[in-house]
Amino acid sequence: MFNNYAYSVTERFLRYVQIDTQSDPLSGTFPSTEKQKDLGRLLVAELQDMGITDAHLDEWGYVYATLPANTDKQVPVICLCSHMDTSSDCSGTHVKPIIHPNYQGQDLVLPDDPSVVIRVAEHPYLEQKKGDDIITASGLTLLGADDKAGVAAIMDAVRFLLQQPDVKHGAIRILFTPDEEVGRGVNHLDMEKLGAQFGYTLDGGELGSLEDENFSADGVKIVIEGVSVHPGTAKGTLVSAIKIAAEVLATLPADRLSPETTEGREGFVHPVRVEGVVERAEIDFIIRDFETAKLQEHEAFLKAVLDQVMARYPAASATFQVKEQYRNMKEVLNQYPQVVEYAAIAMRKAMIAPVSLPIRGGTDGSRLSFMGLPCPNIFTGEMALHGKQEYVSVQDMQKAVQTIVYLAQTWEAHS
Numbered sequence: 001m002f003n004n005y006a007y008s009v010t011e012r013f014l015r016y017v018q019i020d021t022q023s024d025p026l027s028g029t030f031p032s033t034e035k036q037k038d039l040g041r042l043l044v045a046e047l048q049d050m051g052i053t054d055a056h057l058d059e060w061g062y063v064y065a066t067l068p069a070n071t072d073k074q075v076p077v078i079c080l081c082s083h084m085d086t087s088s089d090c091s092g093t094h095v096k097p098i099i100h101p102n103y104q105g106q107d108l109v110l111p112d113d114p115s116v117v118i119r120v121a122e123h124p125y126l127e128q129k130k131g132d133d134i135i136t137a138s139g140l141t142l143l144g145a146d147d148k149a150g151v152a153a154i155m156d157a158v159r160f161l162l163q164q165p166d167v168k169h170g171a172i173r174i175l176f177t178p179d180e181e182v183g184r185g186v187n188h189l190d191m192e193k194l195g196a197q198f199g200y201t202l203d204g205g206e207l208g209s210l211e212d213e214n215f216s217a218d219g220v221k222i223v224i225e226g227v228s229v230h231p232g233t234a235k236g237t238l239v240s241a242i243k244i245a246a247e248v249l250a251t252l253p254a255d256r257l258s259p260e261t262t263e264g265r266e267g268f269v270h271p272v273r274v275e276g277v278v279e280r281a282e283i284d285f286i287i288r289d290f291e292t293a294k295l296q297e298h299e300a301f302l303k304a305v306l307d308q309v310m311a312r313y314p315a316a317s318a319t320f321q322v323k324e325q326y327r328n329m330k331e332v333l334n335q336y337p338q339v340v341e342y343a344a345i346a347m348r349k350a351m352i353a354p355v356s357l358p359i360r361g362g363t364d365g366s367r368l369s370f371m372g373l374p375c376p377n378i379f380t381g382e383m384a385l386h387g388k389q390e391y392v393s394v395q396d397m398q399k400a401v402q403t404i405v406y407l408a409q410t411w412e413a414h415s
Contacts, residue, residue: 177364218287
């Protein structure tokens with residue numbers, strides 16, 4: 001079916017990553033940065049050029065569009081979703097994508113900063129990519145494969161289905177979201193307007209990865225109130241909130257419960273932001289575990305650490321606030337096994353061996369699942385996310401396009 005197809009996924013990807021869409025976790029607006037809408041407007045224009053008449057960007061920065069059904073069968077409406085924003089962890093300004101054709105297993109030295117090297121020893125997936133065309137950034141920015149690889153794959157799959165009316169499918173809703181990287185990607189999503197029954201995010205990594213399980217997640221904010229006094233007359237009265245915050249962090253275990261010491265299904269307690277002055281300091285944590293009940297255990301441990309430290313500073317005070325972020329999609333997807341089963345069938349049709357992997361993180365799909373849209377995650381090839389060593393295989397993106405097409409076909413065939 002794809003033998004003579006001229007993929008557009010690569011040229012789309014190269015175009016999209018050059019648009020700065022970095023989100024901002026400290027912003028109080030939605031979307032957190034207006035520049036995310038720049039990509040949204042381009043995607044709407046491209047969809048309209050393909051003939052998708054209802055494609056539009058709403059006030060919140062969501063792109064909605066519909067690929068109409070071309071079958072007489074009653075097929076559930078599925079949604080294909082990717083996010084447009086890139087991580088705040090690394091600059092996304094002036095991204096210069098570079099294609100390394102016919103990759104042969106060498107370390108990749110990025111030209112604009114030769115100290116940035118994508119080493120095979122540190123990225124063993126590259127061993128499987130010999131002969132592929134690898135795309136990287138130039139060494140000064142992230143690439144943006146997370147998740148513009150997903151965006152590009154969806155766009156190319158839509159193009160394919162429009163060009164191949166013999167491939168039967170039900171109605172497909174296309175959704176591109178802002179602010180996924182800051183955990184707010186579906187905060188203003190109109191589920192009634194979306195009108196889908198099942199969904200798939202295209203935001204996964206290795207070829208064949210099919211993720212139906214993710215961390216459950218909470219956030220914790222600790223606010224420490226110290227006592228500020230002029231340092232020249234501070235003896236016996238000054239209590240530094242900065243030093244208390246440092247002591248809390250230093251009391252956390254060095255050999256467990258952190259991202260750098262855990263893997264697989266192990267959870268963690270991770271400080272992600274510290275800010276303060278003598279009088280007041282804040283620490284933001286993310287709490288993660290695949291078992292939702294264990295979040296409370298991790299939070300109780302962190303609260304005990306705080307109480308232990310604060311007991312040494314009776315003149316100071318602290319608050320401990322927990323905020324739910326998202327939950328393990330497995331709790332919902334177990335009720336709808338066909339959603340994952342059909343994705344696995346689609347991958348096999350694309351000559352890919354599906355691999356079920358737990359996500360040590362979250363996607364829009366984890367929140368969508370609990371909003372009534374069961375939504376596992378499918379690979380795009382995006383690797384080494386959120387940093388200057390990010391890369392993606394052109395051939396992986398092409399296989400993602402195939403998987404989307406076969407997925408649409410599978411839903412129609414089983415209806």
